[in-house]
Amino acid sequence: MKPESRELPLETMELQMGPSHPATHGTIKFNLKLEGEKVLDCEVEVGYLHRGFDKMCEQATWTQVIPYTDRLNYVSPLINNVGYALTVEKLLGVEVPPRCQFIRVIMSEISRITDHLTCCGMSASELGAITAGFYMIEARELLMRIVEVVTGARLTISYVRIGGVKHDLPPDFAEQVTQAFRKIRKLLADCDRLLARNRIFIDRMSGVGVISQETAIAYGLTGPILRSTGVSYDVRKAQSYLVYDRLDFAVPLGTKGDNYDRFVCRIQEIEQSMRIVEQALQTMPLGAVSLDDPSIVLPEKEKVYNSIEGLMHHFKIIMEGIQVPPGEVYFAVEGGNGELGFYIVSQGGGRPYRVRVRPPCFIAMSAFHEMIKGYMVADIVPTFGMINMIGGECDR
Amino acid sequence: MGEESPRIQYLSETFSGMILESHAFRGDETVVIRGEGLLEIVRFLKDDPKLDFDFLADITAVDYLGKKQPRFEVVYHLYSLRANHRLRVKVPVEEDEPAVDSLTPLWKGANWLEREVWDMFGIRFRGHPDLKRILLYEEFRGYPLRKDYPVNQRQPLVPERPLAGTFVDTRSDDKLLQLKQKLGHER
Incomplete structure (x- = not known):
């Protein structure tokens, strides 16, 4: 055999990964163009979980949209609830009582921790670090129990109401959270020992899925992916809402914009979120958890069952919906994956005319081919894992 | 304002x-x-x-x-x-x-x-x-977020199989037919 013909023939191979690949948690398809194991191009197909969120919202009253928002990013449903309620309240021109604002902050941050723990834990276990994965899921479970105690459900929580929250926190809430956080800090310290100096984990994550600052901005990426490139954009700091401006927390930043930086950003944000919750629990005032406005908030059950006025009031809000003035607003909160924006158009009356969600992970998936081009097929798993694509939010 | x-x-x-x-x-x-x-x-x-x-x-x-x-x-x-x-x-x-x-x-x-x-x-x-x-998929007809797109309009890629004991909404089929006729000139 002549020496020059010894090289293997290089032929571009097309490979379809998905729509139900074991490592793609969420239904999504990658149409890959490969040269050997190197990814030349990657076309992403989404939409397998499209339920018509926007169209459903147009049929529902303002309050009936809240359960639909639970099912957007279902690993941090409380943030979606809060984002939607704040947008409608902006349209109404009202502000909820201070205690309610604190409750919303606390529950949002607990949700953010569960989001980050899911993302990091799953990514770690996909790379073989199953122990660390289970530790993080155990930590998440501690918070899920608290969420269940407060809201009555684990995922489909529907806790936030327009003009308030469903009810106040349970009396021993602070104690439960403190205990859970103590255990979570211990579990995260264990995870740190398992991962931070783990050669396999670092080799798979570091320098993989790199995206530059310019590209990240050109694609409109937000959240941990943007912050891992060193851009300090966090909606909680930039356009502060609720009581975030009164609480002290840092925005962890990366430098390289690779998977490892995204992982570290998320892990550090967990600590920052726990700090926010602890501060909020200390400074939280007593008082009402809902607005005192009968045109927005439902009456107490006792009044509904025992007086005709209460019953009529309840009936009007349930059947006709809260009367929201015509107008259009955009409002963004910091979701687990980035800027979660709601654009709502009202034509007046009890139902929204148009509800649009700016889904952070849909936008992150649109830049996926930039992150994976030139890397190996096996790098798709950690890169996709650190985007934390949630089908419900991406496909709506 | x-x-x-x-x-x-x-x-x-x-x-x-x-x-x-x-x-x-x-x-x-x-x-x-x-x-x-x-x-x-x-x-x-x-x-x-x-x-x-x-x-x-x-x-x-x-x-x-x-x-x-x-x-x-x-x-x-x-x-x-x-x-x-x-x-x-x-x-x-x-x-x-x-x-x-x-x-x-x-x-x-x-x-x-x-x-x-x-x-x-x-x-x-x-x-x-x-x-x-x-x-949505390429075969989809019409644009669902337009206000004149019927809300219960289903367009399954694979036809829905009526199973014994399940409810099939026949109105939905009629609307699909109407929409296909209406949009027929587009394709």
Whole structure:
């Protein structure tokens, strides 16, 4: 055999990964163009979980949209609830009582921790670090129990109401959270020992899925992916809402914009979120958890069952919906994956005319081919894992 | 509707004929512009140091069937990472062959967002590199977020099999047939 013909023939191979690949948690398809194991191009197909969120919202009253928002990013449903309620309240021109604002902050941050723990834990276990994965899921479970105690459900929580929250926190809430956080800090310290100096984990994550600052901005990426490139954009700091401006927390930043930086950003944000919750629990005032406005908030059950006025009031809000003035607003909160924006158009009356969600992970998936081009097929798993694509939010 | 902010004033001075309307509702600044000027104005918004809108947050559309003329509005949400301000830019679009210019030359992120608007509203984006459906499948007929698309309209890729003891909504089938006839000329 002549020496020059010894090289293997290089032929571009097309490979379809998905729509139900074991490592793609969420239904999504990658149409890959490969040269050997190197990814030349990657076309992403989404939409397998499209339920018509926007169209459903147009049929529902303002309050009936809240359960639909639970099912957007279902690993941090409380943030979606809060984002939607704040947008409608902006349209109404009202502000909820201070205690309610604190409750919303606390529950949002607990949700953010569960989001980050899911993302990091799953990514770690996909790379073989199953122990660390289970530790993080155990930590998440501690918070899920608290969420269940407060809201009555684990995922489909529907806790936030327009003009308030469903009810106040349970009396021993602070104690439960403190205990859970103590255990979570211990579990995260264990995870740190398992991962931070783990050669396999670092080799798979570091320098993989790199995206530059310019590209990240050109694609409109937000959240941990943007912050891992060193851009300090966090909606909680930039356009502060609720009581975030009164609480002290840092925005962890990366430098390289690779998977490892995204992982570290998320892990550090967990600590920052726990700090926010602890501060909020200390400074939280007593008082009402809902607005005192009968045109927005439902009456107490006792009044509904025992007086005709209460019953009529309840009936009007349930059947006709809260009367929201015509107008259009955009409002963004910091979701687990980035800027979660709601654009709502009202034509007046009890139902929204148009509800649009700016889904952070849909936008992150649109830049996926930039992150994976030139890397190996096996790098798709950690890169996709650190985007934390949630089908419900991406496909709506 | 508040006073005009300096940013909107500056913009209307620069593009006097292109701005149809501007307002600020609940602190959200909005400009409504002519479709012809979209690329030029948005490029100015992006590059001008006083405005500095370097971040495209969102693109979507609204169907004002029977409420407004023209029927559609494409809505852009811009944000400035450095100056920390937001702006909503709206472009009215006619019902017949709705189309606007694509923003993909300015932001790569416009690609998927515009595909979604095409998918849901059937608004074309001139100059888009690969305008095709994104959340729905290519065989889908019609544009579901248009207000005249029936809400219980099902279009399964594989025909639904009536199983013993399950309820099949026959009205849905009739509507599918009607819609296919109505849209028949498009394909």
